Structure formats: C-alpha cells, structure tokens
Amino acid sequence: MQTINLGIVAHVDAGKTSLTERLLYATGVIDRLGSVDAGTTQTDNGEIERRRGITIRSAVASFTVRDRRVNLLDTPGHSDFVAEVERALGVLDAAVLVLSAVEGVQPHSRRIMRILRSLRLPTLVFVNKIDRVGARADELVPDVRRLLTPAVVPLGTVRAPGTPEATYRPHHPGYDHNAAHRLAEALAEHDDELLAALVDDLPPDADRIDEALRTQVAAGQVHPLLFGSALSGTGVPELLDAIATVLPASPPAEPDPRARVFAIERDPSGERVAYLRAYGGQFRARERVTAYRRGPDGRTTATRGRITRLDVVGATTAPAAPTALTAGHIARVAGLTGVRLGDQLGSPAGLDGRSYFPAPTLEAVVRPREVSRTLALHAALVDIADTDPFLRTRVAPDGGTSVLLYGDVQREVLTATLLETYGIEAEFGPGLLMHVERPAGTGTALEIIGHGFFGTVGFRVEPGTGVDYRREVELGSLPLSFHTAIEEATRAALDQGCHGWPVTDIRITLTHSGYWSPITTAGHFRDLAPYVLMQALAGAGTRVFEPYRRFEAEVPADRLGPVTSYLSRLGARVDGTDDVAAGWRITGVLPARLERQAQRHLPDLSSGEGLWSSGPGGDRPVSGEPPRRPRTDGNPFDRAAYLRFLAQPQNRPRAVRDAASPRGTADAPRKG
Known part of the structure; x- marks a missing residue:
C-alpha cells in the first residue's frame, strides 16, 4: 500500500480542523463528527486547544483512501505558532491549503503559499465554507490567482454558493469537452504535447490530461483548486479522490536509515x-x-x-x-x-538548518506571582522550550525569565499552559523588539594566566558570515575538554554584545591559549573566554541593527496617494507600485516596530478595502543612539565588576571557584 504524508495548512479560522474531522469521518476512522466549538475534535486534544478552539500543536491522524495510507498532519493556523507549521513542512510529501470562501485569501495564507511554492511541494487548494452566507466561488478564483499563484487549476464549479444548498460539481474531462479544453489550456504551459494538440485544434485526450495533471502537480507547477464544505461534506469525496489519484505518494526509500x-x-x-x-x-x-x-x-x-x-x-x-x-x-x-x-x-543527511519562517522578534520577561516559584517557573519554561526551538529563554537581570515570542496569542497560551500544566501563575511584562549587533572592525584581546584567571586566552574578532569560530593555536596546545569549554563559552557569550544584543556575522579566532596543570579546569576557561571576547569586541566596535519587514499593501485606485504618503511619513521605503485588478499594489520595507501602526491605520486610509501582508525584510543599522538590552552576564567590560559577578556561586555553575594556591607541586604554566 502506498503512503503519503499530507499536511493541512491554512490561515486561522479557515476550517482546517473541521476538514480533518470530516476526512476522518468520511473514511470510517471515526463514527461521529467532532466540533471545534464544542471541543470534541480528534486532533485538538489539548485542553487549551479545545477551550480556545484553535490548533496549537501539530497532530497526526491516519486514514485509508483507495490503495493509499494517508498520514494527515493538522497544523496551527495562527501566525503565532508558525514554528509548528515549519516543523510539519519538513516531513510532508504534499499539502492541502485551506481557504475560506467567505474571508478569501488572508495574509497568512499568502505567506504559507510562498513557502509551499518555493519548496515545490505538491499542493491542493481547497476552498471551504461554500455554504456560508457571503461565500464566493467563481468570483474568488481571480483573487486566488492574483494573491496566491496564477498556477491554479479549478477542477469543478459551485452551485448556489452562500446558501445551505451549496454543492460542488466536478469537471469530467472524459465526457465534457469544454472541461477538457479548459484543463488542457491550463496544463499546456508546461506540456508541449498538449500545446500542440490545442494549436492543431485536436480534441484533448482525457487520459493524457490526467497524466499531465499528476506530473505537473508532483513538480509543484500547478495546483488543483477544489471547493466544498467541511460541515456539510459537499466536495469532500472529490477532495479525497484528488488525494488518492492526483498527489504523489512518498518517494522511494533511501538506502540508509x-x-x-x-x-x-x-x-x-x-x-x-x-x-x-x-x-x-x-x-x-x-x-x-x-x-x-x-x-x-x-x-x-x-x-x-x-x-x-x-x-x-x-x-x-x-x-x-x-x-x-x-x-x-x-x-x-x-x-x-x-x-x-x-x-x-540514523544519519545527518539533509540537516541544512533552513528556516522558512522568521524567528520571533519580541522578548518579554515573565515572573511568577509568588516569588518563591521563580526557579520553578524558569524550569517550566525550559521544559516548554524543549518542544519549541523558537521559544528561547534566558535569566533576566532582575531574576525573572525572558522568552522570545511571536505575539499576544502565544503569550496567552503560555500563561494558560504554565497555570494548568505546571501550577504556576505567571505575569508577562511588555515585549522588547529584538535587535542584533555586528562587528564594525577588527579587535584583539589577550589575558595571560596568573592575573586573576587560571588560564590564557587570546582572541581576534572581525566581520564574517554567521558565527565563524577558528583556531590559530595548535589543537594539542590544550586538553580537548579545554578547547571545547572555550568554544562553547564563546558561542554562548555572543548572546550579548557591546549593547546587550545577540552578535552575528562575526569571525572569532583563538590566537593564544595556555593553562596551569593541574590547577586549571574547564570551568576556568568558561569564565575567562567571555571576558576576553568582550574586550576584543569592544576594540572592534559593533553596530546595532533593527529588524525590518517587507510589505505588500493592496489599496483601491483612488487611495494610492494617501497611503503612500502616510507610509513615507511613517518611515517606510516604498520600492514600487503596480497596477492590479483591484487598484494598486504598494511594495516596500519598513522597520518592524512600525508595522502594527501601519496595519492599524490602513483601513482608514483605504476606505476599509486595504489588504496588508508582510514577511522578513532583513535588518538595517539603527540611526542615532542605539538601544540597549539589559545584560545578564555581569559586566565583562569592567574587570572588577566581572570578577565580583563570578564570585557569586549562582553565576558559576560549571566552574571551580577557588584555586587560590597550588595543592602540592604544580607544573609551570603552559602556553600555546
């Protein structure tokens, strides 16, 4: 039996979980339809998911259609939980992108579709809720082509959309000449044989059309468009048929585990x-x-x-x-x-480290209402972060715990999780927009053994790509555990640069090393390496960069002037304006800190018809005095303050704190 791993992806409230429920019911996996509103669905099995009516964690269900086993992944729709969507994308063979016939194409749908197209992941587009008041069918197709992709191929039409009697009628190329001709025209762009038949005015062959459709879907060149309703079930048999016959199965097995x-x-x-x-x-x-x-x-x-x-x-x-x-x-x-x-x-093959969604850009400090539960809160957040690689934590300067977040919904879910799973009442402070630092030049620093530290470390830092750590000393100049301690402590110290922000695009070279046997321990190097690194970084100097967003705003034709004028005053850079069917599309970049303000004012400026979408726009240098992020590593730019910081036991969990005098006869200090 063939297997396919299929993801259900969509904007929030498009009806993904209801569609998953309907597919399981239609294939006999469950004998009763669950309800999102009632909290009785199969895949939203967490208490918070059931209560809020949203998917937070990806869930897996399985059913059989024809000769194919389908492993179905229901993913979150809210943009605050894109980390879950990203993990699902990495294991999918194909996807179903769900749209609402009422709300149409939403910003998050566009973001997901861009990624699906870049991956060339075979994708069906299913327009749900055709029986809801306000639903559109034929009128929605141009929006899908304009906002998602022009490579959509409708496989049917809808009768009586927007009414309880709405039904989906599939095309049948085998005996419907008009349907066969329309499909052949859509597929001819990537198929010379079909194109030649159309040019010669030959009747398209139904089997040839089916073959071309399967081939182009597998290559991510076209995307079949279907309509239906998860609540009434109309259109679902046709969707199941497309899953069984149009989408490709899992690729052949690799030779190694x-x-x-x-x-x-x-x-x-x-x-x-x-x-x-x-x-x-x-x-x-x-x-x-x-x-x-x-x-x-x-x-x-x-x-x-x-x-x-x-x-x-x-x-x-x-x-x-x-x-x-x-x-x-x-x-x-x-x-x-x-x-x-x-x-x-089994194998590291394919670990490319790519990220399809931007990392969270808001850092907020969370504290327990009961101070005595501070350590328990930190442990709980570390435990939660273990299931979410984007949820990074660190101890804040005042003893709280800071976490990186996407938005308010994620914060509310975290608050509920801490209370219901760990019994901790927590309060979040205001979010701080994350910046990054990059070295502005080259700097060096050297600390010789015997001047407060039981080790020698020298660094040279300069601009690079990512984090590039190198050694100019011989690998045998130190025990391997000491080299490991230096590198790990150095990489960890990059979380806070001269202004407290994470440092990136840097090359770090270990230029000197030495130790005193048997006194020196790996812990001493974990204390010393961050201090020397910051001295070298201070010599190089750093520039602070703030995150930007690349945006698209679609506005009516008569509102182009007011919208572009406002965006320019706000601080956005407008890169272009394109004439589209609905008016004008404005593209450009603006600081991430200003995006919410732009989104908030767009409806007023566009008579309520503006559509905003955005994605990562890189970063730009901060003008004027750069903002600072509170430090948690003492003050490595002040030797006395840093040594006082290290003298506190809680700040040195992995170091040996007292080796003030050699025990017995020690070897002379070794240098490398």
Whole structure:
C-alpha cells in the first residue's frame, strides 16, 4: 500500500480542523463528527486547544483512501505558532491549503503559499465554507490567482454558493469537452504535447490530461483548486479522490536509515514522546540509535539513545507483534529523553538548518506571582522550550525569565499552559523588539594566566558570515575538554554584545591559549573566554541593527496617494507600485516596530478595502543612539565588576571557584 504524508495548512479560522474531522469521518476512522466549538475534535486534544478552539500543536491522524495510507498532519493556523507549521513542512510529501470562501485569501495564507511554492511541494487548494452566507466561488478564483499563484487549476464549479444548498460539481474531462479544453489550456504551459494538440485544434485526450495533471502537480507547477464544505461534506469525496489519484505518494526509500523528529509531546503519564518521519532503513523498539542535531552556528552534534516504545501511526499489526518504522511512515517513539525537535536519527543527511519562517522578534520577561516559584517557573519554561526551538529563554537581570515570542496569542497560551500544566501563575511584562549587533572592525584581546584567571586566552574578532569560530593555536596546545569549554563559552557569550544584543556575522579566532596543570579546569576557561571576547569586541566596535519587514499593501485606485504618503511619513521605503485588478499594489520595507501602526491605520486610509501582508525584510543599522538590552552576564567590560559577578556561586555553575594556591607541586604554566 502506498503512503503519503499530507499536511493541512491554512490561515486561522479557515476550517482546517473541521476538514480533518470530516476526512476522518468520511473514511470510517471515526463514527461521529467532532466540533471545534464544542471541543470534541480528534486532533485538538489539548485542553487549551479545545477551550480556545484553535490548533496549537501539530497532530497526526491516519486514514485509508483507495490503495493509499494517508498520514494527515493538522497544523496551527495562527501566525503565532508558525514554528509548528515549519516543523510539519519538513516531513510532508504534499499539502492541502485551506481557504475560506467567505474571508478569501488572508495574509497568512499568502505567506504559507510562498513557502509551499518555493519548496515545490505538491499542493491542493481547497476552498471551504461554500455554504456560508457571503461565500464566493467563481468570483474568488481571480483573487486566488492574483494573491496566491496564477498556477491554479479549478477542477469543478459551485452551485448556489452562500446558501445551505451549496454543492460542488466536478469537471469530467472524459465526457465534457469544454472541461477538457479548459484543463488542457491550463496544463499546456508546461506540456508541449498538449500545446500542440490545442494549436492543431485536436480534441484533448482525457487520459493524457490526467497524466499531465499528476506530473505537473508532483513538480509543484500547478495546483488543483477544489471547493466544498467541511460541515456539510459537499466536495469532500472529490477532495479525497484528488488525494488518492492526483498527489504523489512518498518517494522511494533511501538506502540508509534516516528519520526526522518533527514533534514532541508528553503522554498522559508524563513520558516524553517524539514523532518521527522515516526516509529509509528500519527503526525498532529496544534499538539504540544516534540522533544528529544542527545548531544555529551550523555545527552538527550527535547523541546516543535507546528506543523503548515505538508505535507506527496507522499500523494494522497486532499489538503483540513487533513493529518497525520504515520509509514513508510516521511513528510515536518513547525513550529518547535527550532528543529535540529537528533532530535526525540514523544519519545527518539533509540537516541544512533552513528556516522558512522568521524567528520571533519580541522578548518579554515573565515572573511568577509568588516569588518563591521563580526557579520553578524558569524550569517550566525550559521544559516548554524543549518542544519549541523558537521559544528561547534566558535569566533576566532582575531574576525573572525572558522568552522570545511571536505575539499576544502565544503569550496567552503560555500563561494558560504554565497555570494548568505546571501550577504556576505567571505575569508577562511588555515585549522588547529584538535587535542584533555586528562587528564594525577588527579587535584583539589577550589575558595571560596568573592575573586573576587560571588560564590564557587570546582572541581576534572581525566581520564574517554567521558565527565563524577558528583556531590559530595548535589543537594539542590544550586538553580537548579545554578547547571545547572555550568554544562553547564563546558561542554562548555572543548572546550579548557591546549593547546587550545577540552578535552575528562575526569571525572569532583563538590566537593564544595556555593553562596551569593541574590547577586549571574547564570551568576556568568558561569564565575567562567571555571576558576576553568582550574586550576584543569592544576594540572592534559593533553596530546595532533593527529588524525590518517587507510589505505588500493592496489599496483601491483612488487611495494610492494617501497611503503612500502616510507610509513615507511613517518611515517606510516604498520600492514600487503596480497596477492590479483591484487598484494598486504598494511594495516596500519598513522597520518592524512600525508595522502594527501601519496595519492599524490602513483601513482608514483605504476606505476599509486595504489588504496588508508582510514577511522578513532583513535588518538595517539603527540611526542615532542605539538601544540597549539589559545584560545578564555581569559586566565583562569592567574587570572588577566581572570578577565580583563570578564570585557569586549562582553565576558559576560549571566552574571551580577557588584555586587560590597550588595543592602540592604544580607544573609551570603552559602556553600555546
């Protein structure tokens, strides 16, 4: 039996979860339809998801249609949870993008479609809610072509849209000449044989059209467009037929074992469970495996673990029979306590570290209402962050915990999770927009052993790409554990540059090293490396950059002047204006801190008809005095203050604090 891993993606409230429920019902997996409003759906199984009526975590369900096993991933629609969508994209064979026939194409839908097209992921577009008041069908197709992609191919029409009697009528190229001709015209752009038949005015062959449709969908060149209603069920049989016959199945198995972790949750007993999608080989319970991880700095690390339980999604074998996870399938796996999202089991192949969505740009400090629960709060946030790689945490200067967020909905969900799962009442402070620092020049620093530190470290820093760490000293000049301590502490210290912001696009070269045996420990280098790094960075100087957003604003023809004038006054750079069917499309960039203000004023400036969408726009240098971010590492630019900071036990968890005098006879200090 063929297998396909299919994602349901959409803007919030388009009806993804209701469609998932209908697909499971139509294929006999469930005997009763659940309701999002009532909190009785299969895939929104978290209490917070049920209460709020939104999907927060990707969920997996399985059904069979014809000779195909479909593993269905229902993903969040709210933009605050794009990290979940990103993880799902990495393991999908195809996707169904759901739109609402009432709301039409929404900004988040456009963002997702851009990514699906860039990945050339085979995608069906399903327009839901055709039976709702205000629903559009034929009138919506031009909007889909204009706002999503011109490469959509309608596979049917809708009768009585916007009424309870709305039905979907599929085209039948086999006996409908007009339908066959329209499909052939849409596919001829990528098919010379069909194009030649059209030029010669030959009747298109239905089998040839079906073959061309499957080929071009698999290549991501065209996207079939279907209509229906998850509530009434109309159009769902045709969607299932397209899933079974138009979308490609999982690719052939790779020769070597490989599986990727795309979700982590805790089962009712509290045990950590990872979801894996396999690409090759076999994985079984009680098997020891190696997990590979690509860090933000590009380095790949490996850890070992043992699978204690493995349940293949949709498996039909008897519970007592041993089950293996094979290529194309998904399994729930327990026992891998150290595994994280994005890890790959068996092989590091394909760990490219790409990110399709921007990282969160708001940092907020969260504190417990009861001060005595500060440590418990920090531990809970670290535990939550273990299932969300974008939710980074750090201890704030005043003892609170800062987290990176996408927006208000994510903050509200975190607050509810902390209360209901961990029993902690928490309060979030205002968000701080994240900036970055880059070195402005070259700087050097050297600290010789015996002047307050039991080690020698010298650095040279200069502009680079990403974080590039190098050594000019011989690798054998220090024990390997000391080199590891220096590099790890250096990379961690880059979270706070001269102005407190993360540092990027930097090349760091270790120029000097030395130690005093047997006094020096790895902990001493963890204390010393950040101090020397900051001295070198201060010598180089840094520039602070603020995030920008690249935007598109579509406005009526008579509102072009007022909107562009306002955007220019606000601080945006307008790059171009294009004449489109609905008026004008304005493109440009503006500081991320001003985007909400622009969105808030656009309806008034455009008579309520403006449409705004945006994506990452890189960053630009801050003009004037750069903002500062509160430091959590003491003050490494002031030697005395930094040493006082290190003298506090809570600030040196991995260092040996007192080696004031050699015990017995020590070797002379070694230099490298």
